[in-house]
Amino acid sequence: MEKKTLFDKIWDAHVVRTVPDGPDVFFIDKHFIHEVTSPVAFLNLEKRGVTVLHPERTIATPDHNVPTIDQEKTIKDQLSRMQVEKLRTNCKKYGIELHDLGSAHHGIVHVIGPELGVTQPGMTIVCGDSHTSTHGAFGAIAFGIGTSEVEMVLATQCIMQSKPKKLRITVDGELGKGVTSKDIILYIISQISASGGTGYFIEYAGSAIRALSMEARMTICNMSIEMGARGGLIAPDETTYAYLKGKRYSPKGADWEKAVAYWESLKTDEGAEFDLEYHYDAADIEPMITYGTNPGMGIKVKGFIPETVGMEGSNKKSYLKSLEYMGFLPGEAIQGKKIDYVFVGSCTNGRIEDIRSVAEFVKGKKKAPNITAWIVPGSREVEKLAHEEGLVKILEEAGFKLRQPGCSACLAMNDDKIPSGKYAVSTSNRNFEGRQGPGSRTLLASPLTVAAVAVTGEITDPREVF
């Protein structure tokens, strides 16, 4: 029998037909939409006189541009308000399930999908957002699409896609104390660069990946796009089933048994071939932080910003431009740099385990006076748990400001902007120029490292703060 990878098994089961010397007509099981990348898709549908084919396969929530204070009031920013209202109108018109501001399951689309049990192994999932790769943690093929493709899914439940190549990244061994899944993924991206995964779909494997919780796995898959890969997935296992059991949309009763039996088959066959493989040892990974303007520019918190030896031409020019933007010099240590803001949140690290780890770390401590500390839960559910578990109290006593759920300062579409020239250590996913506000300087790190920075006011290895 032909040996297949997990990715092959799911992909091949969703091909409606293959266009000769062209892409596959690829069937989509679940589609998430939000207020920013969907309005033009709906508008074009109307222009064509086409309706939504499977409204029951699409789920909506406003997350990108929404304010994180006073959500119960009318949105002040007129353009943001119009986008959110358009989403409401479109969902109502076509009968699409909407988790609106203030409702029990409002939140970042990639946080609520798993929370609701919408995301399940073996599915194909798309959304007009590149971090859709998050859902790959469940053993699903999940990736971001453009607005034209959002329109295709609404109209036909299909998109036209060429099958990507296959890359397996294996991380074996045990993680050291103070090292998290965010450090694993920042380490991998620093090794293979911000474009090293382009053209590939990743399967993450190995004992270090298996040992992770579902939320930690989501952090890894979330950042697959930051090395250029379309997405990344992890074979489902007992951890996956335990997470899904009892969720609102998870299969129930006999359907559950049937589903698990199918999910058990979702693993790469022994001997199946990948186009490319990388192996890493978990013991080599330490707390990581970025120093530049793409997520591939990462080093150990205890490391030094690389020198320009061996770089030339436009590569060197781009590198120096990036450091100039950040206000750093080649060869400098990153530890000890003064920081102005910390941001805990986003679809990468805005889940309850992230908030727990920050709260546990800062309990009984105070944030440094030079730090403004924002904590933005990924969803209402996360916010509710954070209150119930007493985490909010701990964080507020430490000087953190809790805001309401949304994408917030990860992309600064709302008012949550880091001022020009200021430094933010952030649990989010992108350190591009101006990503967190015009002129803002972002350093990406794990929630633990962010907590350590909040307490000391400067870049600090979390293993050295007690």
Next chain:
Amino acid sequence: MAYDKFNVLKSTVVPLPAENVDTDQIIPARFLKATERVGFGDNLFRDWRYDPTGAPKPDFVLNNPTYQGKILVSGKNFGSGSSREHAVWAIYDYGFRCVVSSFFADIFKNNCLNIGVLPVTVSEKFLNSVFEAVEADPKVELEVDIERQSITLLSTGESESFDINSYKKENMKNGFDDIDYLLNLKEEIAEFAKTR
């Protein structure tokens, strides 16, 4: 929606010799708030093009009238990051019909082909030849021929072929988009949907 047909494009170029140009630079998130596809070209490369007061930065290439044309040429890993199609809308709306680089991010490339902007991947060597030629003479032209799948630097005759699958090639030549194709498969898709 349907777009202009693409056959042979002969044009001067706008050079942007930076690497890893992400879609947040092409169009920052705060300019994604429209509910219609209009006016995105005004904010193309917003924070590289204008200072915080809105005044044009004279050293940025789009503010230099010496460089004009329908072809944007940039360094490797162009269009990385966010899936925002708005980035391509901004490029199209500004007047570009073709982007040349030695390496494109996947989602960006798909988005380009879906709205009628041709992404042409060339070798590092060819890319550097273009940058050098344009620096020496801003009037040099590139010719992009989709039928022959060739790109030629007209000042030197240096030429390369580029990849595009025949499905997308036909679409670009005829101004068709994928939805036209998918809508014709309605029954086949409906049959398939029953199995999922």
